[in-house]
Structure formats: structure tokens, C-alpha cells
Amino acid sequence: MQLDYTPEQQAFRAEVRAWMEAHVPKEPLVTLECREGYDQHVEWERTLASGNWGMVTWPEAYGGRGLDLIQWLIFEEEYFRAGGPNRANQNGIFLLGPTIMEFGTEEQKQRFLTPMAKGEVIWAQAWSEPGAGSDMAAIQSKAVRDGDHYVITGQKTWSSRAAFADWGFGIFRTDPDSKRHKGLTFILFDMNSPGITRRPIRQLHGDTGFAELFFDEVRVPVENCLAGEGQGWNVAMATAGFERGLMLRSPGRFQATAKRLVELYRANADKASPAAREAVVQAWGAAQAYAYNTYGVAAKIMAGGKIGAEASLNKIFWSELDRSMHRTAMQLLGAAAELKRFADGSVNQWLEGYIFSLSGPIYAGSNEVQRNITAERLLGLPRVGAG
Amino acid sequence: MDFRFSDDQLTLAEGVRDYLAGTHGPEVLRRLDEQGNRDPAIWQGLVDMGLTGLCVPEAQGGLGVGLPEAALIAAECGRACLAEPLVDTAFVGVPWLVAQGKLDGLEDVVAGTRRVPVAHAINPWEADGAGAALTSVDPLRNLTAAGQTSDDPHLLNLGALMSAAQLVGLADAMLHQAVEYAKIRTQFGQPVGAFQGLKHQLASCSVAIEFAKPVVWRAAQAMQDRLDSAPVHVSHAKVAASDAAMLTAETAIQVHGAMGYTYEVDLHFWMKRSWALCGAWGDRAYHLKRVDDAVLGGTLPIGPEHTFA
Incomplete structure (x- = not known):
């Protein structure tokens, strides 16, 4: 166990940080879930591609940088530190891409991966x-x-x-x-x-x-x-394994949310309940735990290991953490939680985030299914309905 | 950056696990509880395994391994619900003495003839000391009033870290016992473990345990690396491990049904040890406050770029 970054990894972090600070939009984009926001997010994918940041772990021949998973985690940390937008092409780069890498023919890799990394095909x-x-x-x-x-x-x-x-x-x-x-x-x-x-x-x-x-x-x-x-x-x-186990939700996303939650707490400390205060502290802890676990999974994969049914634990953990953090934020906001825009005109991102977080325990295989998988494949309990 | 134990470290831990599984099963716990709870033969076995000297420097005849390895072995002691106070002497006391440069007489610890009772002001008693006996809920834990206590924060951090490590091992063992029982107990014509009502509770324990473990290993490495932030990570580990163990203990007794409330089922030994260690070396409120002070108080850098701050 060795928890220091090498000078090369630190230099890479500095490179990502500088680029992100120069390029990440200063104002949050309109939600990805409408035409205007979708177009903004696709434009962002192409900006990322112009810096060759589309999918850093892929080989250069397929539009990537040929980097390892630790560098990918560093990239993601810096991406979320800078407030990078949601990835319009997440279905491609995080789910289908790794699947094509594993199962695709050379012709399919050539044909699909580069346009995916460059944000040309969503x-x-x-x-x-x-x-x-x-x-x-x-x-x-x-x-x-x-x-x-x-x-x-x-x-x-x-x-x-x-x-x-x-x-x-x-x-x-x-x-x-x-x-x-x-x-x-x-x-x-x-x-x-x-x-x-x-x-x-x-x-x-x-x-x-x-x-x-x-x-x-x-x-x-x-x-x-x-x-x-x-x-x-x-x-x-295999696609679902990538989705639940590693790629879809990198830790930086939740660490960034936890940090914003701490800031929200500080701004509302005078009226926050002790329970909300503890939930904020626990949010930091859970986001860190998720990050440590992901570094462990990355190290395992780099040593030739695979993600198995433990991917289900991951999916349960991050989806319930995300919902819990946003619920806490809504409690801290109190009466203002219902406002779609605050009095200063800014969008209530916590409300949007809370609504979205409710989908997390449902998509990518409901958490009930993930708990069945955990119980049956990791713990060895009998299958549903078995006599 | 490599968040993994090496094959050598894992092999060492597996060796301890296998040894304890073979020599320190539930039948031994029952014998100890009924016939006097210390057995020199068990202690000698631990000495022969080299475990009393695990953290003793090589110059004093020990193995000189670091705190991450010691935490990994402490988890195995938890898994086995080890009665002997090995963790107190060898993984808390010895590293504390070594940190102070007090190396004299550590050869005797390696040889098993010297114990290092440790008592901190936060829990003014020690395991297997010479003072007046106190009765713990855990029948295998021999608490004695401490003549002298320390208020050294390093001692408290070592104690809390190794308690957290034991708690994840204890939780693993309780989950395993509940799962094995749920496979064989049949009701309504099927194993009760086939019911989702039980499955989902047990899966939730698995989530809590598996996400507490890396927090414990990270805390051990932070202590080993002498990070300024190490106390925060130890407190994080203690809270995460305690919460996982309490959840698993309560779930496990529920899964056992009325049998879980009996002396006959083994679970209670592990459950009682968990209760004891959750409060020892700083209770939940104490450790939560240390994390709170750092995270909300702003002394610890937080955010995606500070995973290993």
C-alpha cells in the first residue's frame, strides 16, 4: 500500500487543472435534459476533445491518451474540482466504449471509438x-x-x-x-x-x-x-459491470457535492439541526470512503483483476449517498428548497440535483436488484424462490 | 499510488486467519467462558506465530512490520473474536513504546513474557492488568482498573485505529454467521435466506462493511506515514467501522430469530466484543466530533483533489 502520487502523476494533475481552469464554463450549463442544454453539453464534449481529454484511458489510436486508471481518477478529480459539466456522452465513453474495447473487432474499434472520444457521435x-x-x-x-x-x-x-x-x-x-x-x-x-x-x-x-x-x-x-x-x-x-463498478460515477463527483454541502452548511449553520450537521460530516466521510474504494478497484484492475458482483455494492453505495447528500441540502435550505431559482436569480442546483438523485437508486439496475445480486452472488444466499 | 495490500501482506493475514480458525473456534470461546478465560497455550501459539513481535523492530528480534499490516492482522483477531489481549500489547502498546524510543525489553514482548498494558484517560482501565477487576459485557475481556493512565493522543489514535480494524473483522464474522444460518434455517418451505426481507438487510451490511474497510486501511497508512491529518482519518475509520459493526450485529441477531437471543448460538461472543470496542478508545461522539472539527472547521482540505490529504 502506497498512497502518494508520483512526480509524473502530480505533473499530470497540474496539467489537467490548468486546462480545466481555462476551459470549464464559468456559468453552469442548462440541464442536459432539454434541447438547448443538450446542445450546450455536446459543444462542451467537443471542447474537451479539442484538448484531447475525451477519454484519457483509451489508446491514442482510438482518440485517447493511453493513460492508466490512476491518471483517469486524477483527471476526474480535477474535472469535478473545476465544476466540469455532466458528460453528454457518458453512455458512450463510460459504458459502450469499454465494452467495444473488450468485445469489438478491430474494424469496430476504428469505426466507433474515435468519434465517441471526440464527441462527434453521442x-x-x-x-x-x-x-x-x-x-x-x-x-x-x-x-x-x-x-x-x-x-x-x-x-x-x-x-x-x-x-x-x-x-x-x-x-x-x-x-x-x-x-x-x-x-x-x-x-x-x-x-x-x-x-x-x-x-x-x-x-x-x-x-x-x-x-x-x-x-x-x-x-x-x-x-x-x-x-x-x-x-x-x-x-x-460486462457493460453493466463497467457502469456499476467503476466508470459511470467517479468519486470526484461526490467529493465535489460533499464539499458544496459543507459550504452550504456553513452558510446556514445558525438554523441547521444537529442531525443535518452530522449528515454533512458523514457525507464527507462516505464520499471519501467511495474514493478509497475506487482507488482500490483501479489498483486491482491495473494488476490484471476484474470487476465482479462487487460492482453492485458500489452502485448501491454511490446512489444512496447522492440521494442522502441532496436530501440534507434540501433540509439546510429550508423554506428556500422549493424555489427553482433563488432570489438572486441563480438556479437552485440542489433542487435539480435532489430530483435527479432520486433516479440513481432506480437506473443502472434498481438497488433492489443490486441487493439481490449482492446477497446471492457475494454472500451465497439461495436465489429468489429457491426451495 | 497503489491502494492494495501486497501479496505478502495478504498471505501473512491469511496465515493468521487460518491458524485462528483452526485453533480458536467457537468451541474454544465457550470453554474459555466456562473454565476461566485465559489459556497460556493460546498465548504461546500467538507467540510462536511471531504475532507478539509483529511491530517490534527487527533489531529487537521482531518482524518490524508497519501499522497497515498490523491493522490487517487486528481485523483477523476480530474475525476470530480472539480472547487474549494480543492487539492491546502488540499492535497498540508496542508501536506506542517504539514511537517514544522505548525499545528496552521489547525482546521480552517478542518472547511473550512481557505484556504492555495500555490505559488512556479516555477509558481508564486496561486489559489484563494488575488492578481491581471490572466486569465487561464481553466475558472474554478482562478489564482492570488502571493505576496510571496516559493522555497521549498518539496512544489514543493507535487504540482507536486497532479497534476499528478489529470491528471490521468482527462485522465480517457476524455477517458470515448470519448468512450461514439463513441458508440452513427453513420456514414456509424454503431457507429463510431466500426471502428478500432478509437478503436486502444482509446486503446492506455487506455495503457498510466493504466501504468501512478501505477507510480503516487508509487511516492505518496515514498513521504509518505520520500525516498531520492522521487523527482525522483514524476517527473517520472508528466511526465507519463502529457503524458497520453495530448494523451487522443488530441484523445478525434478527436473522437468527429467537435462536439469536440464546447463549447456544455463537453470535453473542462477537456481538459483545463489538459493543465493547465501539465505545473503547473514544466513542462515536468523540470521533465524530474530531471529524466534524476538521471538515466543518476547515482544518482539513476537502474536495475531489484532496482524496489523500
């Missing part, structure tokens, strides 16, 4: 269906082979970024006689293909971050299939 995910939410193996949308194409028919829902994104990925049933986890195939598709209809879903805050997707005989070239027909479930599980 990705939506398309996992859930109306009848397949937590139970993802109940997927029914079909992809029928026709020559060198798949013909996709069906419906996806809760597709993040799908209201505006360029491309999408999901799993589809390629074997019509298959059941559950078998006969599924991971397919990438152009969101503007003929036959795709997007119906943005209005969320509880009024904006439209996700969408329903209707597929009516959408033709997708066979070469857009990842890792071979019938391999979809395994590939999707």
Missing part, C-alpha cells in the same frame, strides 16, 4: 422495454436476420439521451425460439435509421432526458453486432 442506451425493466432477460424486441442485415421490430423505453442522441445500443432477441438470457444479441444502430420513432418522455421535472423508441422493421447491417449473435447477455453484463 450515444443513447436502449436496454429496458415496457415488459423488461428490472427483469431485463424478459426482452422481446426482435432482430431477424435478412441477408447481411438484421430487421429490428419492437419497443425500448427509458432510453437515456435517446431524445437527441445520434446512435444507440441495446440487446435484441435474434433467436425467436429462445427464452430469457439466451438468444439475445448486442446491436449498435443509427438513431436516424428509417423506421425508428423517438417519443421523448416528459420527466417529473418537466424536461425530456429519456425517450421511448419504436422500431418498425429497422434495417441494421450485420457488422453492427457486437461479439457475435447470441452473445448479447454476456456483453450486456
Whole structure:
């Protein structure tokens, strides 16, 4: 165990810090969940790419910098220190990208990764269906082979970024006689293909971050299939591992929130309850614990290890931490918590953040599913319904 | 930057775990509780393993390992609910003496003939000392009134750190016992562990324990590296480990149902040790206040770029 940064790592931190201080927008962008905000966030992705910061861990040949996971964590820390915006392409760079790196052909890597890193192609995910939410193996949308194409028919829902994104990925049933986890195939598709209809879903805050997707005989070239027909479930599980285990929510995000929460506490200390005060201190502690754990996971992966079912612990921890921090902020704000804009005209980011934090324990596999996975695969308890 | 124990360190800890699992099981705890709770043979076994000399410098015949390794072994002592006060003497007392340059006689600690009772003003008693006996809820903990106490903060930090390390081991063991019981106890025609009502509670314990461990290891390394901020990290560790252990203790007894309330089920030994260590070497309020002072008081740099401040 060695918890010091090397001179090279410190120099890298200084380089990231200088660039971020010069480039991160001074004012918060409009929420990613509307057209105006989406366009602002895509513009930011391209600014990041102009500094070659799109995805620092990827090889240079695919638009990255070939850096290791410790450097990625340093990058993320500095990104959130500077108040960097949410990543419009998080479905691409954090989920699909690592999946293509592991399962894709050389041709697929060349074709998809660089435009992803450069923010030229923004990705939506398309996992859930109306009848397949937590139970993802109940997927029914079909992809029928026709020559060198798949013909996709069906419906996806809760597709993040799908209201505006360029491309999408999901799993589809390629074997019509298959059941559950078998006969599924991971397919990438152009969101503007003929036959795709997007119906943005209005969320509880009024904006439209996700969408329903209707597929009516959408033709997708066979070469857009990842890792071979019938391999979809395994590939999707790997993607979910990246999502829950490491990449989607780096610690810097929560450490930055905890720091803002401390500042909010100081500004409201005279009227804060002892319980809120303790919650603020615990928020710092939990965000730090999450960071230590992530450094441990990064070290393990760098030594050749893999992320297994423990990714579920991670997802439970950060999503419930995020909700708890924002709930505490709402308590500290008191009567002002309900205001969408404060008296000085600034947006109530805590309110927006609280509403968003309520989705954390639901998306990327509900926390109930994560607790089942933890109990069954890590602790070895019997599967649900087992006799 | 490498937040991992080395293979050598993990091998050492596994060796201790296997040894204690083989020689210090629940049947031994019961024998000790019923027939006098100290057994020279157990102490001699620890001496033969080299554990009394773990933190003694090599020049005095010890292994000279650092606090992170000692914390890892302390967690194993917690896992085994070790009765002998090894942690007090070898992982708290010895590093405290070494920090003061008091190296004389440490050879006798290695040999197992000298104990180093440690008493701090925050809990004015010691384990296995010569003073008047006090009765702990933990039947395997022999508290005695301390003639002299220290108010050295370094001693308190060592005690709190090693308590936190034992608590994560204790919590691991209690979770394991609850899981094993939930697999074999059947009701309504299935193992009770198949019910989500139990599964989700046990999963929550797992979350609390797994996110307390890296806080403990980080605190140990901060002490080893003599960071100015080390006391804050020790307090963070003590709070996180205590909360994980209390949650797991309460969940584990619930999972055992009425059996959990009996002497017959082993759980109570671990639960009582957890209660004792949660309050020892600075209770929750004490350590929470130290974190509060640093984080809200502004003496500790916070934010994403200060993960290892």
C-alpha cells in the first residue's frame, strides 16, 4: 500500500487543472435534459476533445491518451474540482466504449471509438422495454436476420439521451425460439435509421432526458453486432459491470457535492439541526470512503483483476449517498428548497440535483436488484424462490 | 499510488486467519467462558506465530512490520473474536513504546513474557492488568482498573485505529454467521435466506462493511506515514467501522430469530466484543466530533483533489 502520487502523476494533475481552469464554463450549463442544454453539453464534449481529454484511458489510436486508471481518477478529480459539466456522452465513453474495447473487432474499434472520444457521435442506451425493466432477460424486441442485415421490430423505453442522441445500443432477441438470457444479441444502430420513432418522455421535472423508441422493421447491417449473435447477455453484463463498478460515477463527483454541502452548511449553520450537521460530516466521510474504494478497484484492475458482483455494492453505495447528500441540502435550505431559482436569480442546483438523485437508486439496475445480486452472488444466499 | 495490500501482506493475514480458525473456534470461546478465560497455550501459539513481535523492530528480534499490516492482522483477531489481549500489547502498546524510543525489553514482548498494558484517560482501565477487576459485557475481556493512565493522543489514535480494524473483522464474522444460518434455517418451505426481507438487510451490511474497510486501511497508512491529518482519518475509520459493526450485529441477531437471543448460538461472543470496542478508545461522539472539527472547521482540505490529504 502506497498512497502518494508520483512526480509524473502530480505533473499530470497540474496539467489537467490548468486546462480545466481555462476551459470549464464559468456559468453552469442548462440541464442536459432539454434541447438547448443538450446542445450546450455536446459543444462542451467537443471542447474537451479539442484538448484531447475525451477519454484519457483509451489508446491514442482510438482518440485517447493511453493513460492508466490512476491518471483517469486524477483527471476526474480535477474535472469535478473545476465544476466540469455532466458528460453528454457518458453512455458512450463510460459504458459502450469499454465494452467495444473488450468485445469489438478491430474494424469496430476504428469505426466507433474515435468519434465517441471526440464527441462527434453521442450515444443513447436502449436496454429496458415496457415488459423488461428490472427483469431485463424478459426482452422481446426482435432482430431477424435478412441477408447481411438484421430487421429490428419492437419497443425500448427509458432510453437515456435517446431524445437527441445520434446512435444507440441495446440487446435484441435474434433467436425467436429462445427464452430469457439466451438468444439475445448486442446491436449498435443509427438513431436516424428509417423506421425508428423517438417519443421523448416528459420527466417529473418537466424536461425530456429519456425517450421511448419504436422500431418498425429497422434495417441494421450485420457488422453492427457486437461479439457475435447470441452473445448479447454476456456483453450486456460486462457493460453493466463497467457502469456499476467503476466508470459511470467517479468519486470526484461526490467529493465535489460533499464539499458544496459543507459550504452550504456553513452558510446556514445558525438554523441547521444537529442531525443535518452530522449528515454533512458523514457525507464527507462516505464520499471519501467511495474514493478509497475506487482507488482500490483501479489498483486491482491495473494488476490484471476484474470487476465482479462487487460492482453492485458500489452502485448501491454511490446512489444512496447522492440521494442522502441532496436530501440534507434540501433540509439546510429550508423554506428556500422549493424555489427553482433563488432570489438572486441563480438556479437552485440542489433542487435539480435532489430530483435527479432520486433516479440513481432506480437506473443502472434498481438497488433492489443490486441487493439481490449482492446477497446471492457475494454472500451465497439461495436465489429468489429457491426451495 | 497503489491502494492494495501486497501479496505478502495478504498471505501473512491469511496465515493468521487460518491458524485462528483452526485453533480458536467457537468451541474454544465457550470453554474459555466456562473454565476461566485465559489459556497460556493460546498465548504461546500467538507467540510462536511471531504475532507478539509483529511491530517490534527487527533489531529487537521482531518482524518490524508497519501499522497497515498490523491493522490487517487486528481485523483477523476480530474475525476470530480472539480472547487474549494480543492487539492491546502488540499492535497498540508496542508501536506506542517504539514511537517514544522505548525499545528496552521489547525482546521480552517478542518472547511473550512481557505484556504492555495500555490505559488512556479516555477509558481508564486496561486489559489484563494488575488492578481491581471490572466486569465487561464481553466475558472474554478482562478489564482492570488502571493505576496510571496516559493522555497521549498518539496512544489514543493507535487504540482507536486497532479497534476499528478489529470491528471490521468482527462485522465480517457476524455477517458470515448470519448468512450461514439463513441458508440452513427453513420456514414456509424454503431457507429463510431466500426471502428478500432478509437478503436486502444482509446486503446492506455487506455495503457498510466493504466501504468501512478501505477507510480503516487508509487511516492505518496515514498513521504509518505520520500525516498531520492522521487523527482525522483514524476517527473517520472508528466511526465507519463502529457503524458497520453495530448494523451487522443488530441484523445478525434478527436473522437468527429467537435462536439469536440464546447463549447456544455463537453470535453473542462477537456481538459483545463489538459493543465493547465501539465505545473503547473514544466513542462515536468523540470521533465524530474530531471529524466534524476538521471538515466543518476547515482544518482539513476537502474536495475531489484532496482524496489523500
